[in-house]
Amino acid sequence: MRYAMAIDTKKCVGCGDCVVACQTENNVPHGYCRDWIVENVSGSYPNVEIELRSERCNHCDNAPCVRCCPTGASHIVEGGIVMVTHNECIGCGACIESCPYDARYSHPEGYVDKCTFCKHRLDKGQNPACVEVCPTKCLHFGDLDDPNSDVSKALKDRKWKVLAPEAGTKPQLYFLT
């Protein structure tokens, strides 16, 4: 099993619903977020292009945060989800430094926090909160090993890219372009 997410950059309108849903679902402290919207504007007027991306932890296959963690608090669970055990985390910041996507933050309570693909919801057979609320249905989630999953179908006949592949982290967020 390999959980992954495909984000349709052509459909995303940058409304930020995914951000708010995540903050509510996961009790993210005020001023912090586990997912966010990037507006990538390129070109010069009148030929301007915009790409909207809903970004979060890439749950990398070769996760540098897990490699650098001195206590094993950062670890990978079934399905390839990168998780942090709060009471094993010492808050040293090594994983934050090691993430090319700046997907982690230091929770005000001390430990490091990040997107979990809403593991607690997956366990109940539900989709992550961000996927659930997206009004344009631009977030596709599921198991890459299952050809009938939402994410596999989305990736099948679309062009896609991943962010900073040169970082060698084998990220598992796919951006449909």
Added chain:
Amino acid sequence: MKEELFVSGRNIPNIDPYLHIWHWQIPLYLFLGGLAAGILFFAGYFVVMQKEKDMQASVKWAPLLAPFALALGLFALFLDLKHQLYFWRLYTTVRFTSPMSWGAWTLMFITPLSVIWVASYMKEMFPRWDWKFEILNKFEAFAIKYRKTMAWAIMVLAIILGVYTGILLSAFNARPLWNTSILGPLFLVSGLSTGLAFTMMISKSKYERKVLGRIDLILITVELFLITHMFMGFLAGSAAKIEAAELFLGGDFTVTFWAFVVVLGLIFPAIMEILELRGYHVPIWIPSTFILIGGLVFRFVMVEAGQITRFLY
């Protein structure tokens, strides 16, 4: 063509707009760790080479600072932790892939060893020293008996500690400025050089200062070579590396790095040491102080600048 990135709905403390999760504690710790590594390495080295008699400051007096430097460094590290009550988690596991785990364990061994080292010389340094308890006297006799073994152990651990201060940073491939394997040897050499600088400063023997001065000159030359090499590597690297190097080649850190680290921290003290070896009278505290300050600034610059650099996407 122009490209602009906006990140909406995100202003996380210490991460946006620039990563700044590590503050003054880390570079201070890297400096103190390197300094202690330098002092302890040469203490062990001169014992192994049976130069104890000629190298009194290196073997006995300078190591007095090492336990304090290590303790202060560890305290700085502790201050940097955000989840401090759980720090003991470092010692419930060994993570071979994590340099920080390596470092924590190395410190676990080298810190007590440095205390034992100093203790074994207490009576030689302070003839009226009294351990008060018989068991400590026995322990001292034991430590003196195995001094040579201890010297070997301390040399190996000091090298691991010195290299680790650099590897700690170079393991993060997300920060292109740090992600160069040359940082390990560079921090080691710089640490050894700061250790020597401190020993030279407190040495009363002219012969010892001369020997240390010569070694230090070699170390400074190697350090300059490694720095040149580091920039050659960056400039021949990917866009992210080139951008990282540009912070030092016209960017925000240019003056701090070249003036304070390279010129005042390396070249100037090297010239002073050459003059001293040529027979001119140079007060030894001048090159020593500049080397120590240069080493400290070097670590601050690397930690600060490294966190700004990132992959471009």
